Amino acid sequence: MKGEFLEELIKEIAPLNNRYRMAVRNREPAHVVLGYLWDIGDVLLGYGVERLHPLAREIQEQSYITASLLSYAYRIRRYFKDRRTIKRNFGKVSNFSLFREAFPLLENPRYNLSKREKSELVRLLNSGADTGEISVRLAALKQRKRPRKNARSRHPEELGPFVPMFLERMRDLEEQMEKIPRKQLHAFRDSFPPDFLLYWNRLVMSLADENLTPPKEPPPLANVEESWASLVEAMYQIASGGKSARNRARRLLSPMEFLRMADYVDILRDEGKLERHIKRRASGKREMIT
Numbered sequence: 001m002k003g004e005f006l007e008e009l010i011k012e013i014a015p016l017n018n019r020y021r022m023a024v025r026n027r028e029p030a031h032v033v034l035g036y037l038w039d040i041g042d043v044l045l046g047y048g049v050e051r052l053h054p055l056a057r058e059i060q061e062q063s064y065i066t067a068s069l070l071s072y073a074y075r076i077r078r079y080f081k082d083r084r085t086i087k088r089n090f091g092k093v094s095n096f097s098l099f100r101e102a103f104p105l106l107e108n109p110r111y112n113l114s115k116r117e118k119s120e121l122v123r124l125l126n127s128g129a130d131t132g133e134i135s136v137r138l139a140a141l142k143q144r145k146r147p148r149k150n151a152r153s154r155h156p157e158e159l160g161p162f163v164p165m166f167l168e169r170m171r172d173l174e175e176q177m178e179k180i181p182r183k184q185l186h187a188f189r190d191s192f193p194p195d196f197l198l199y200w201n202r203l204v205m206s207l208a209d210e211n212l213t214p215p216k217e218p219p220p221l222a223n224v225e226e227s228w229a230s231l232v233e234a235m236y237q238i239a240s241g242g243k244s245a246r247n248r249a250r251r252l253l254s255p256m257e258f259l260r261m262a263d264y265v266d267i268l269r270d271e272g273k274l275e276r277h278i279k280r281r282a283s284g285k286r287e288m289i290t
């Protein structure tokens with residue numbers, strides 16, 4: 001019975017997932033992308049899903065629909081009670097990545113935005129101002145509402161929350177790379193913009209090897225799913241904190257863990273390496289980049 005339930009759920013979500021990914025790839029307006037996410041979340045609620053995490057992992061194991069996407073869609077559906085509210089309130093937001101940056105400010109009660117602040121935030125997102133300018137203002141608002149220490153001044157234990165985040169994403173990455181079928185693995189790879197994969201590889205290598213310099217520019221997070229964007233943003237905050245911050249990270253996580261992630265990202269960046277990885281995986285041999 002459970003197998004039939006999962007099969008029906010996947011069958012209903014799969015076309016919506018495809019439309020969502022196509023909308024992201026084609027840089028459709030934010031309200032279009034959000035509409036597909038809302039629809040996915042609505043399917044989950046319609047099936048009476050309450051404990052999402054274990055179900056999302058099962059769906060990910062049996063399809064190319066990622067657990068992180070299901071989690072985000074579920075949050076979107078629970079935040080917007082009425083689908084029509086999306087276009088009414090965010091119809092002029094041209095870039096979905098801007099909404100994703102702003103969403104924690106709207107959803108997370110820890111930011112404690114007043115009604116006036118929320119209204120000003122919505123106006124800013126719909127203003128048509130330069131994307132970079134809006135991103136800077138969003139970052140400033142987050143910092144003002146929940147001040148964060150610079151990575152240079154953090155003690156090792158204050159970097160602790162990064163460890164479970166990294167390990168969870170590493171487990172997800174390993175599962176994708178080692179277990180899912182070829183077609184789904186290619187779909188997973190295609191969900192990342194090429195410039196993001198290049199940046200991710202450079203960044204994680206700088207955390208693995210103290211002799212490598214991290215990127216100076218912020219990560220290109222447009223059109224990247226929230227869970228992966230959050231990971232790379234967290235790594236960037238540590239890497240940009242200087243050599244001492246990177247050394248503290250290496251005391252919390254072995255450099256080999258960073259190298260394992262770098263290996264997988266490097267494979268995703270190169271079509272030839274990806275095909276060799278798939279063949280070696282099928283023969284029981286794991287590919288290592290040297």
